[in-house]
Amino acid sequence: MTDIELKKLKRADLLEMLIDQSKENVNLQQQLNDALDQLQQREIKINKAGSIAEAALQINGLFESAQNSCAQYLDNIERLNGELEKIRAEQEAVSTRILAESQEKAAQLISKTQEKCDQMVAAAEEEAAVYWDEVFQKLGVYHEEHNGPQELLLLLNKLSKQKETIDEN
Template identity: 35%
Template sequence: MTDKEFKRLKRSDLIYIIYEYQKKQEELMKENEELREKLKEKEMRISNAGSLAEVAAKLNGLFEAAQQTADDYLSQLENTASAEAEKKAEAIIREAEKKAREIISGAEKGSLSDINDD
């Protein structure tokens, strides 16, 4: 509307126009506030996404360290079990050799006594 058209309007029409403009302004202010809230939420999500990525990276490092520790522990157990098995095997072999010598010695004595009896 031009200035001339506004001048020709009645007071009640002008009040109505002002009222409508105020309603529109309130709606726009409310919409503006809602959009600001949405923007804040999105900014927080973006900020948290960065934080979550950092946490995930740290957790990956933690899991890798835990896996390495578990692998080292299992390796030590295998080495210990292997060493113990070797010691047991050596003891069994020594015992078997001892018994074999006893058997051979007993057999030789038995053979000698058979020869002496003749």
């Protein structure tokens, strides 16, 4: 499997490959145990046959095969660990970049929202001022038409208190 294909694999797939390698290690261990059992059986046969030189040649071949299998397994584990570390570093870099972009977009949205709120507050204050100006003008007209200064003062006082309450809110 090439480096590019490994980089495209998901973390779960890589872990599955690692599990498969572990299973292969168990199988190799079992083969080694089987080979050791065979070795013991061969030693018995060699003892019976009386050929020590022939037994040594068979044992050397068996140990060499087991050693080659173990070396191959260790090489595969080291290679997979290196590839997993590269993939992890790449994913971390991507995560960091995405986080920075998200924070920047959030800051922009907050800024735009604050500007819009400020504009809405200013517009509402302006509308309130225009409204109160109209109310006072209408009260002036009402006063002139009814010549009721006492009633006007009470009404103005009441409206003034309402305006203060609204301004406080």
